[in-house]
Structures are given as structure tokens and as C-alpha cells.
Amino acid sequence: MTPPATARAKAPLGSLRALWPFVRRHRGLFLAWLLALGISSAASLSLPVAFRTMIDHGFRSGASGEVDRAFLLLFAVALVLAVATAARFFFVSLLGEKVVADLRTQLYAHLIALDAEFHDRTRSGELVSRLTTDVELIRNLVGSVMSIALRSSITAIGALVMLFVTSPRLAAWALLGIPAAVLPVVLGARRIRKVARHSQDKVAEANALASETLGAVRTVQAHAREAYERGRFAQAVAQAVGVARRRIGAQALMTGTTITLFFGAISLVLWSGAHDVIAGRMSAGTLLQFVLYAVFGGGSVAALAEVWNELQKAAGGMGRIDDLLRERPAITAPASPRALPRPLRGEIAFEHVTFHYPQHPERPALRDFSLRIAPGETVALVGPSGAGKSTVLALLLRFHDPQAGRILVDGIDIRQADPVQLREAIGLVPQAPVIFAASAQDNIRYGHLDASDAEVEQAARRAEADEFIRALPQGYATELGERGARLSGGQQQRIAIARALLKDAPVLLLDEATSALDAQSERAVQLALEHLMTGRTTLVIAHRLATVLRADRIVVMDAGQVVAEGTHAQLLAQGGLYAELAKLQFLD
Numbered sequence: 001m002t003p004p005a006t007a008r009a010k011a012p013l014g015s016l017r018a019l020w021p022f023v024r025r026h027r028g029l030f031l032a033w034l035l036a037l038g039i040s041s042a043a044s045l046s047l048p049v050a051f052r053t054m055i056d057h058g059f060r061s062g063a064s065g066e067v068d069r070a071f072l073l074l075f076a077v078a079l080v081l082a083v084a085t086a087a088r089f090f091f092v093s094l095l096g097e098k099v100v101a102d103l104r105t106q107l108y109a110h111l112i113a114l115d116a117e118f119h120d121r122t123r124s125g126e127l128v129s130r131l132t133t134d135v136e137l138i139r140n141l142v143g144s145v146m147s148i149a150l151r152s153s154i155t156a157i158g159a160l161v162m163l164f165v166t167s168p169r170l171a172a173w174a175l176l177g178i179p180a181a182v183l184p185v186v187l188g189a190r191r192i193r194k195v196a197r198h199s200q201d202k203v204a205e206a207n208a209l210a211s212e213t214l215g216a217v218r219t220v221q222a223h224a225r226e227a228y229e230r231g232r233f234a235q236a237v238a239q240a241v242g243v244a245r246r247r248i249g250a251q252a253l254m255t256g257t258t259i260t261l262f263f264g265a266i267s268l269v270l271w272s273g274a275h276d277v278i279a280g281r282m283s284a285g286t287l288l289q290f291v292l293y294a295v296f297g298g299g300s301v302a303a304l305a306e307v308w309n310e311l312q313k314a315a316g317g318m319g320r321i322d323d324l325l326r327e328r329p330a331i332t333a334p335a336s337p338r339a340l341p342r343p344l345r346g347e348i349a350f351e352h353v354t355f356h357y358p359q360h361p362e363r364p365a366l367r368d369f370s371l372r373i374a375p376g377e378t379v380a381l382v383g384p385s386g387a388g389k390s391t392v393l394a395l396l397l398r399f400h401d402p403q404a405g406r407i408l409v410d411g412i413d414i415r416q417a418d419p420v421q422l423r424e425a426i427g428l429v430p431q432a433p434v435i436f437a438a439s440a441q442d443n444i445r446y447g448h449l450d451a452s453d454a455e456v457e458q459a460a461r462r463a464e465a466d467e468f469i470r471a472l473p474q475g476y477a478t479e480l481g482e483r484g485a486r487l488s489g490g491q492q493q494r495i496a497i498a499r500a501l502l503k504d505a506p507v508l509l510l511d512e513a514t515s516a517l518d519a520q521s522e523r524a525v526q527l528a529l530e531h532l533m534t535g536r537t538t539l540v541i542a543h544r545l546a547t548v549l550r551a552d553r554i555v556v557m558d559a560g561q562v563v564a565e566g567t568h569a570q571l572l573a574q575g576g577l578y579a580e581l582a583k584l585q586f587l588d
């Protein structure tokens, strides 16, 4: 579960400053919006004056020229208002889209480049929610809230000034009346927001339930729990309706109250003004002008109160996005990286490497670990769970830097090389291969994006994958589905092997799958691996007898250290940890 987007809703508005560089990039749109905003505000503030002119002069009998002019003025103001409002909407909405697109692209590019340490401590679900929910808040902010806030502020101030210009006495009254009418609206809105949030939470709960059970539909069906899950979901949905009912009720009540209070206040002012008109102290047009300013002003204050919360929410979202953008990867290329030789010979050396994961400073995963691998040699790592085998591979890929000691590839300390160049020289076949929701062909091509179709197919043939791929409904073009749902475990492994074959890197890291395959699939995978390992320096975390037998050397690890080395026969003869492991893992 990701924390709700409201968790930091009370973030200081200062975090919105981080948004400015993104807005500044589209200066033209921003200025065009400001201009349109200025014109439309001026037009809407002159509208009441135009109405007064129309009433006071437009209806005077006899002067038909004056009538025409008064109405023409009114229409002209309305026309300017219409054009400027349309332009304002266009510019600010487009600005919102562009800012959000930039923000999203930059955030994604930043996240995908952050190091393993960051991704270990951050759930990917949370990152996705930053990219979606929080970015959506920003779209709302730039595309609408910002516009409403500025426009309402201008209108509120302008209307207030114009109220006093129109009639100081009535204005003084209105100054008391309008807040009295707006305050309950503001308070009511706050309460509705609370209920609305609760209502959204309930909907989210029902959705989470659905996504969890639909994602594990086989487990649900295998337990014959369809009826049970139906009941749970129906209950969650009913709860959401219950909460929504409260929200709707509160909203209805508030709408009624708002209308009553607002028109009550307007009627009161009108009533007092009507007496002035009858007594000849004020023209009818002036009274209308006054009322219009009061309506404009009151509406703007209410709008400001309404967007204040949105502003806070957006500030929270921007704060979270900014935190992520400020993350700096610990693993970076040095200012002037040393180039690795091309082609790489593939000599690897760990020299007195000590490393602990950031979460466990007291428990090193590797201690004073040294290992030298000659070019083209195959070394099998064996050891109990938690011995540090995967950590060896992770350090060689420079997902982390050791706290002591160094790691050399062809005699170059990998910290002096560019991580991208280093990783391009290393092929990786992980224990659980990742299959993307793309075609079989594109999944293999991930190893070398420029490979031709023929090269992809050749790699597949050498990985013993060609036959089963051709048997798929659309052959190489078949979509493999998310996480390779359409393939067996052995087939997924052969796709990963084909990918590594295509990458054709001089160093190969292999984490053998622990899950047993059927004999036929096992043979195919083994054959594919033989093709892959030929002519490369290979470091393999071994779980199979065939692999240890084929290795040039077996390195036995325990608690982050090398405890024995040799061939299978030598190590068996020595007894100790290897003999025990071999009995459990390979020889049963």
C-alpha cells in the first residue's frame, strides 16, 4: 500500500517553488496566460459599470442614440470578456499539460537512474503513485487552481475597491454582510472535504481488495473462495455507498444554505439600496452596479477558500516529487572515467572486499573477500543461503560500492570506470528472469537493441528457444504477457539466455534457478547455458550438479568469506561444508 496522497497535505506552500523551473521553460505560454488573465479580469470588473450605463442611460426615453451606444458598450465588454476568457483557459490548460509532461519525463528519467540502494528502500508502487497521483495534483494546480487563485484574488480586490467607489455607505454594510454569508460556506466546505476524503478511502479500499484478489485469482479459485470474496467486495462497496451518502447529504444541505445566505445578504443590501433609490439618493443603475460587484466579490472569496485546500494538496505533491528529484545516486561515473579495454579480456579480481548493506551495518555480507578469476574461466559459487553469493554478483555489477577493498576488471578498479560501460561488458542471467509485456522477439532484443531479426532468431536457436517460440500462436511476434505469464519456467530461462547471447558480453554472471525443471526442459536449459558460457569469463551461483562438474573451479562461501576452493572431487574428498551442501543440493 502506498501512503495516501493526503499524508503531507499540510506541506508548506514553499515547496511549490520547486515547480517554477518547469513553468519557466514555457515562458511564452505563461506570459500569454497572464496577459489574457489581466484583460479578462479588467473586462469582468467593467461589466457592472456597463450595466449601470445601460440602465441609467439606455432606458432614458427619447434619446435612442444613447440607448444604442449603451447596449453596444455592454456587448463590447462582454465580447472582450469572452475572447480573453477563452484565451486564458487555452493558455493555462496547455501550460498545465506541458509542465506535467516535463515533470513526468524528468521524474521517470531520474528514478530509473537511481541506484540499487535507493530502490531497495523504496517500494516501486510508491514511485508509480508519485508519477501518477502526485503529478495529477500538479496538473490540477497549474491548469486550473493557479488560474482560479490569481483571478479570484484580482476580482476580490477589484470588486472591493469598486464597491467603495460605487457607494461607500452600502460598501460598509456589505463588508459586514458578505463575510457573514461566506464564512458558513467555507466551514461547510471543510467538513464536506473531510467526508469526501473518507469516501475516497472507502472506494480505494474496495479497489485494493479487487486488485489483490483479481491478481491472485488462481489462489482464490483453488480455495473455492469466490463466494467469500464476492461477499467481501460487496460489503466494501456497500460501505463506500454509505459514506458517499453522508457526503451527498452534507453537500445538498450546504447548497441550500449557501443559496439562502447569499441571496439573503444580497436582498438585504438591495432593500437598503432600494430605499436610497426611492429617496433619490442613488440611481437604479448604481444600485445594480453595486449588487453585481458584491456578487463578484463574494463569489471570488468563496472560490479562494475553495482552492486553498487544493493549493495545499498540490504543495504536498510537489514536496514529495521534489524530495525524489533531490535524491542523488551514490553510484556515479567519475568525472573522467577510465575506459575499459575493448574487447575486454574478462579478468576479474576481488581484493579484500568488505561490504555491508546500508540496513545492516553490523552484519557484513562480505568480509575480507578475495577472488581472482582468469579470462575465460568458469567459477561456480556455492554456499548456504545468505552466504553472500548474490552480493558478489551485485558488487561486480556495481550496484553497490564496497566499504573496503576493491574490485578490478581487466586490472581497472570498477569505481574508476563508467558504470554504463562496465555493465555493457557484463551479461546477466538472473534466477528469476524478467519477461516484459512485449513480443518474444522484443524480449530477446532487449539484450542488444540494434540486433536484426535474423540475429534475434539465431540467438534463440542457440538458446534452445527457437522451437517453442515458433510454436506460439504468432511465433516471434507473440506477446508474452506481463511477467511472461504465457511461458513455463524453463522457457522463461531460455528467453533470458537468448537475451544474454545476443548481448554477447565477455563476462557472464549466472544465478541458476533453484526451482526444479522437468528432465527435458532441464536438458534444454543446460544445453543453452553451455552455448552461452563458451568463451566467456563466467561466475555462476550453482545449484546443479552439472554446473559444478563443468566449472573450472568451485568456490565455497560461508558468512561472506571463501572457506574452500577446488574441483568437485577435491572438495568432496576434503569433507566439510562442501560435502554437506553437495549431499543436500546436488547429490540427493
Ligand SMILES: Nc1ncnc2c1ncn2[C@@H]1O[C@H](COP(=O)(O)OP(=O)(O)OP(=O)(O)O)[C@@H](O)[C@H]1O
Residues within 6 Å of the ligand: 120, 357, 358, 359, 360, 365, 383, 384, 385, 386, 387, 388, 389, 390, 391, 392
Ligand atoms: N538488498 C539487500 N539489502 C539488505 N540486505 C541484503 C540485501 N541482499 C542481501 N542482503 C543480506 O546480505 C546477506 C548475503 O545475502 P546474499 O543474497 O548475497 O546471499 P546468497 O548467498 O546469495 O543467498 P541465497 O542463496 O539465499 O540467495 C544476507 O544476510 C542478506 O540478508
